[in-house]
Amino acid sequence: MGGDNAPDMVIDGVEAAARQNPKLRFLLYGDETRLNDILQSRPAAMAASEVRHAPDVIGSGDKPAVALRAGRQSSMRLAINAVGDGEADAVVSAGNTGALMAMAKFVLKTLPGIDRPAIATYFPTMRRETVMLDLGANIECDADNLLQFAVMGEVFARNVLGCEHPRVGILNVGAEDMKGNQAVRGAAELLQQTNLPIRFHGFVEGDDIAKGTVDVIVTDGFTGNVALKTAEGMASMFGHFLRSALTSSVFGKLGALIARPALLQFKKKFDPRLYNGAMFVGLNGICVKSHGGTDGIGFANAIGVAVNLVRNNFNEGIKEDCAQLLEDRDNAQIGGDADDVEKPEAAAS
Amino acid sequence: MGGDNAPDMVIDGVEAAARQNPKLRFLLYGDETRLNDILQSRPAAMAASEVRHAPDVIGSGDKPAVALRAGRQSSMRLAINAVGDGEADAVVSAGNTGALMAMAKFVLKTLPGIDRPAIATYFPTMRRETVMLDLGANIECDADNLLQFAVMGEVFARNVLGCEHPRVGILNVGAEDMKGNQAVRGAAELLQQTNLPIRFHGFVEGDDIAKGTVDVIVTDGFTGNVALKTAEGMASMFGHFLRSALTSSVFGKLGALIARPALLQFKKKFDPRLYNGAMFVGLNGICVKSHGGTDGIGFANAIGVAVNLVRNNFNEGIKEDCAQLLEDRDNAQIGGDADDVEKPEAAAS
Numbered sequence: 001m002g003g004d005n006a007p008d009m010v011i012d013g014v015e016a017a018a019r020q021n022p023k024l025r026f027l028l029y030g031d032e033t034r035l036n037d038i039l040q041s042r043p044a045a046m047a048a049s050e051v052r053h054a055p056d057v058i059g060s061g062d063k064p065a066v067a068l069r070a071g072r073q074s075s076m077r078l079a080i081n082a083v084g085d086g087e088a089d090a091v092v093s094a095g096n097t098g099a100l101m102a103m104a105k106f107v108l109k110t111l112p113g114i115d116r117p118a119i120a121t122y123f124p125t126m127r128r129e130t131v132m133l134d135l136g137a138n139i140e141c142d143a144d145n146l147l148q149f150a151v152m153g154e155v156f157a158r159n160v161l162g163c164e165h166p167r168v169g170i171l172n173v174g175a176e177d178m179k180g181n182q183a184v185r186g187a188a189e190l191l192q193q194t195n196l197p198i199r200f201h202g203f204v205e206g207d208d209i210a211k212g213t214v215d216v217i218v219t220d221g222f223t224g225n226v227a228l229k230t231a232e233g234m235a236s237m238f239g240h241f242l243r244s245a246l247t248s249s250v251f252g253k254l255g256a257l258i259a260r261p262a263l264l265q266f267k268k269k270f271d272p273r274l275y276n277g278a279m280f281v282g283l284n285g286i287c288v289k290s291h292g293g294t295d296g297i298g299f300a301n302a303i304g305v306a307v308n309l310v311r312n313n314f315n316e317g318i319k320e321d322c323a324q325l326l327e328d329r330d331n332a333q334i335g336g337d338a339d340d341v342e343k344p345e346a347a348a349s
Numbered sequence: 350m351g352g353d354n355a356p357d358m359v360i361d362g363v364e365a366a367a368r369q370n371p372k373l374r375f376l377l378y379g380d381e382t383r384l385n386d387i388l389q390s391r392p393a394a395m396a397a398s399e400v401r402h403a404p405d406v407i408g409s410g411d412k413p414a415v416a417l418r419a420g421r422q423s424s425m426r427l428a429i430n431a432v433g434d435g436e437a438d439a440v441v442s443a444g445n446t447g448a449l450m451a452m453a454k455f456v457l458k459t460l461p462g463i464d465r466p467a468i469a470t471y472f473p474t475m476r477r478e479t480v481m482l483d484l485g486a487n488i489e490c491d492a493d494n495l496l497q498f499a500v501m502g503e504v505f506a507r508n509v510l511g512c513e514h515p516r517v518g519i520l521n522v523g524a525e526d527m528k529g530n531q532a533v534r535g536a537a538e539l540l541q542q543t544n545l546p547i548r549f550h551g552f553v554e555g556d557d558i559a560k561g562t563v564d565v566i567v568t569d570g571f572t573g574n575v576a577l578k579t580a581e582g583m584a585s586m587f588g589h590f591l592r593s594a595l596t597s598s599v600f601g602k603l604g605a606l607i608a609r610p611a612l613l614q615f616k617k618k619f620d621p622r623l624y625n626g627a628m629f630v631g632l633n634g635i636c637v638k639s640h641g642g643t644d645g646i647g648f649a650n651a652i653g654v655a656v657n658l659v660r661n662n663f664n665e666g667i668k669e670d671c672a673q674l675l676e677d678r679d680n681a682q683i684g685g686d687a688d689d690v691e692k693p694e695a696a697a698s
Contacts, residue, residue: 125586126585126586126589126590136522139522139529139530140530171575173485173488173570173571173574173575180488180571181488181489181571205574205575205578206574206575206576206577206578206579206580206581206582207578207579207581207582207585208582209579209582209583210579210582210583210585210586211582211585211586219575221522222522222529222530222572223571223572223575225522225554225555226520226522226554226555226568226572226575226576227555227575227576227579228555229554229555229556230555230556230558230559230576230579230580230583231555231579231580231583232555232556233555233556233557233558233559233560234558234559234579234580234583234584234587235583235587236475236556236559236560237474237475237559237560238583238584238587240475241475241615241618241619242591242615245611245612245614245615246608246611246612246615248611248614249610249611251607251608251609251610251611252608252610252611252612254604254607254608255603255604255605255606255607255608255609255611255612256604256608257604258600258603258604258607259595259600259601259603259604259605259608260600260604261598261600261601262594262595262597262598262600262601262604263594263595263601263604265594265597266590266591266594266595269590269594270590
């Protein structure tokens with residue numbers, strides 16, 4: 001029921017996804033009457049879906065804490081419960097991001113070794129696709145949070161994007177070791193020391209995002225959110241000025257007409273619908289957030305993102321790496337304890 | 350002597366600036382022999398310049414503290430001294446940013462009411478030009494720092510960009526009041542309370558940068574640096590993919606040929622040389638940093654930025670607004686003291 005043109009847009013997405021992949025099965029939570037009505041004209045979606053009535057809806061302006069408390073019978077909550085109960089493999093929603101994260105955290109819990117879930121997405125670059133996280137779930141992060149994001153991003157790039165040895169970079173204001181704040185410098189140290197086979201590239205800067213310098217970009221949710229939205233804004237601006245340049249004169253129009261297939265290919269490369277679907281990573285269950293303003297094609301893509309996470313055992317990969325991470329931490333803890341024990345001895349001697 | 354192709358590139362810039370504006374006069378600091386040699390083939394620069402020998406050069410990898418201590422006879426330091434001594438109205442350098450900021454801060458000092466200088470630049474948006482600061486001088490900022498950046502950015506938009514009532518926004522991860530960290534929320538409160546006639550728009554997000562939602566974007570140096578470089582990277586990526594789309598087929602090439610004037614106009618809009626020149630604002634003297642990798646046209650633009658700051662009495666404008674800011678602070682201080690006085694009375698009663 002979430003999103004600008006829901007539930008029609010959502011069911012359009014289900015229709016497109018069901019046609020692309022006839023094995024998919026859907027549980028649709030929301031206003032039963034409306035959903036069944038819409039399904040009449042979406043045969044593939046109808047064949048693949050079971051409608052479950054949800055009396056409430058989370059509004060786009062509802063605060064996460066309120067949604068958590070008062071939204072127990074909302075379509076969003078019931079859909080998340082289906083994942084928590086093992087009835088569904090993943091939940092996809094175009095609704096309120098904060099409410100979705102709060103509920104998903106509450107119902108699904110975080111994976112062992114992950115302190116805080118993050119929001120991740122991948123996008124095209126000059127090399128290949130890059131995954132970036134966190135994009136807004138955690139405004140302030142410490143070195144451990146960033147390390148955990150690095151682990152999850154690396155698993156995603158390896159298991160889901162199929163990148164054999166993903167390179168991981170931390171977003172910073174310069175490449176040198178002494179640059180940046182405590183969190184990024186601390187995370188860099190942890191990544192240099194970890195026993196996990198992570199290919200740590202070091203620090204990267206804002207322009208490395210589009211360059212595709214690394215396969216995984218790790219950052220706090222404040223910086224990541226600003227960077228992603230800055231990039232999206234630039235994409236819109238370029239489209240706008242290119243269009244206006246090519247429609248401002250007869251020669252511009254004629255040239256654009258002749259180069260139309262090439263320009264359409266260019267446009268398609270940056271079609272935001274093809275990259276729709278932000279992943280909530282670090283949860284004990286797959287949860288994907290679609291942009292609220294997308295259409296059926298975009299929502300189908302978000303469903304595809306969820307399917308890819310399930311198929312490629314994304315969470316199993318994280319669990320394995322986190323087991324190593326927890327072992328590293330325990331060993332460091334034992335080392336730390338040993339130091340503590342030595343101090344009184346030294347004082348006594 | 351700073352920059353990738355210095356000093357040739359710098360003198361190319363002086364040549365271009367001197368031709369555009371025959372009233373400008375230059376003091377060129379560096380290796381006397383080399384500079385005089387290069388000037389032989391740049392008649393306008395030669396006529397407008399006086400060469401001053403500087404035995405040392407700050408390297409691009411030198412740490413700011415080292416440059417400050419050991420660089421007293423460097424071309425960079427002597428050029429800054431010329432502003433400090435009142436011999437020059439502004440200094441423009443394509444050298445090491447950190448060293449330039451450290452030396453400029455040491456020699457010129459900050460303006461009254463400004464705790465920390467910032468790096469600012471302006472760029473094209475979908476509306477008009479927007480100025481953004483800080484872009485990297487201050488990795489961590491508190492609410493007062495951000496307020497001071499807002500004041501300086503507002504003066505720039507008004508006095509230099511000619512925007513009558515500039516709208517000021519603080520970069521954040523959402524528009525709602527409760528979003529973001531303590532610094533941005535605190536700065537928003539200060540901007541709502543100030544007696545300065547600043548048109549405070551509220552929080553803006555990353556995509557508002559390209560949209561031109563506000564005329565002044567205030568942010569800490571970490572976020573600002575990442576956002577600016579992300580935008581630059583996106584611009585390169587778009588250029589790259591557009592070129593490759595238009596050269597990948599015969600029709601693409603033909604269309605591009607016919608639409609060439611329109612495409613060149615589009616390209617020019619985003620020519621980074623036309624926006625070269627980052628301003629160090631908040632110092633008691635004008636200091637502009639050119640990109641090290643630019644050419645003569647770009648360096649001439651950085652000179653133009655410095656000239657605009659001088660001509661439009663940028664620092665005088667800041668001083669006036671800061672006087673008000675300091676008065677606000679004093680009043681708040683008196684209010685605070687009054688509260689302190691009342692408390693013991695209440696305790697005694």
